[in-house]
Amino acid sequence: MSATEATAEVFVTAFRALKRREREAVLEKLLADADLAQDLADTLVLESRRHQPRQPVRKVLKDLGIRV
Numbered sequence: 198m199s200a201t202e203a204t205a206e207v208f209v210t211a212f213r214a215l216k217r218r219e220r221e222a223v224l225e226k227l228l229a230d231a232d233l234a235q236d237l238a239d240t241l242v243l244e245s246r247r248h249q250p251r252q253p254v255r256k257v258l259k260d261l262g263i264r265v
Contacts, residue, residue, distance in 0.1 A: 212220060228234045258265050
């Protein structure tokens, strides 16, 4: 396990040990920060699409109507 993975594990373990209201307070603080909220939203989108077939970026841009 890398140092980054170990640090993440410590934070997740601590978060899970919190009471429900405490977890909600932590999440509210994270979401109150616009940059962190956007990072979380981006991560959720990426995770939700992880198992979708990959497409060439040019095709995606074309489908979106963006000229390359």
